[in-house]
Amino acid sequence: MIPVTTQMALLRLAAAFVLAPLLFGVINRTQALFAGRKGPPLLQMYFDIAKLMRKGTVISRTTTWVFRLGPIVGLSCVATGCLLVPFAGLPAPISFPGDFVVLVALLALMRFFTVSAALDTGSSFEGMGASREVQFSALAEPALLVSFAVLARQTSALSLSEMFGQVSVIFWQQAAPSFILVLAALFIVFLAENARIPFDDPNTHLELTMVHEVMVLDHGGPDLGFILYGSALKMWILGALIVNIVIPIHEISVWPDIFLFIVGMLLLAVAVGVVESVMARLRLLHVPQLLVGAVGLAILALMLMLGA
């Protein structure tokens, strides 16, 4: 018999693996609502992944094993990341001091292999996308790490589960300005890392302006399915970090907590859809500026925290 907390942790994990692609559906529906369209079905991402899984793969003869490795390593990295992130307040299945660094490293590893696979095709477009992706994430990563540092300082805890387990209403009263700054920084990182609109337009089909999509142009079939599912899980992980801070209600009882958390995630997806509907993509030159701004917000929060 597995202990109850482990059971609950596994349940949450299953929820993440099942519900993650739904976020894309919600985002697309919100956008469609703003534009006055009907929009794709909420479950479109599931259909896409299922379709891709049934297909065969065509692999360019110029590529090597690195190209095949990209999607597989990417998906396994975020799947491992899911094990580290606490969902809905209760601890994650795996938790140890310093695991937030591991989470950032896993995301970096995923990026490294996606970029390597893109470079392996030898296509100049994919090289360009890879270079942009690396440039943006080099700026987004410090913002993420400094935000974690703020949380660690405030809760005097070093593991993600303890950090988010302790975020409560009292903490919000004590250090509201810092928390708001961290939330803003995390939201910018969330948009940048998931290639959403102010940074990258996921629906564009103009190679010159693509960042993330251009890197996966040569992938097809199950490989592309892995990539799509991996990006859904990545969005779920980064979204969970935000929702865990915004909804600091724990241990009322398990089911309302889970329900609140999932509602929070869906609301976050709606927020992303709204941002995408009201904003245009930033010019590429201005993207680093916004990311430096995010780092600035996080550092400001840390300074306030250290000073107070």
Add this chain to the structure above:
Amino acid sequence: MAFPMDSLLVCVVLIDLALLAVNRLVTLVRIAALQGVLIGGLSLYVGGADAASILTATASLVLKGIVFPFMLMRAMREASINREVEPYIGLNLSIIFGLALLALSLWLGFKLPLPVAAASTLIVPVALFTILAGLFLIVGRLKALTQIVGYLVLENGIYTFSLAISHQSSWIVELGILLDVFVAVFIMGVITYQINREFDHIDTNQLSDLKD
């Protein structure tokens, strides 16, 4: 942390950082005006409801929120200045410099305690940072107009500093400072126009090359 006070002070800091990051003159003027309004509101919050503090707060709100932006916009329109800020020091680098200045002023602010208890421990660091950000705008930007804005931000910083010791300082002094700033912005607006008419630009860098 006291919630409303500190949040407003953090907003002032964010506006300082935004001032260092924006690329449009109109936005720069508007953000500086917003900061003036915010600090005026803060002084009202700190000073309480006696006549003198209401007088100074209202004067600063009207001047910084309405009169100064109006004068600067007019100077911009008449001198038909183009919209870019034209920094010496790139915008990204400016933000990083800004953060370094912020660290410096937080350190200094916590090192130098006031003889009287301030309404918030953040007032002195925020005032110092606003002053430094204003100085940075004056030094790190090319155009005469951005230097006026830098001067205004500097004044905002000094005004914030006076919040910490509001019970000690006289409102006559505040009003005097506001009048000085008003005259200064007025004259600088005219000078900007004159520089532009004489030389067809307001690039202060080239003024040092003047010879006759």
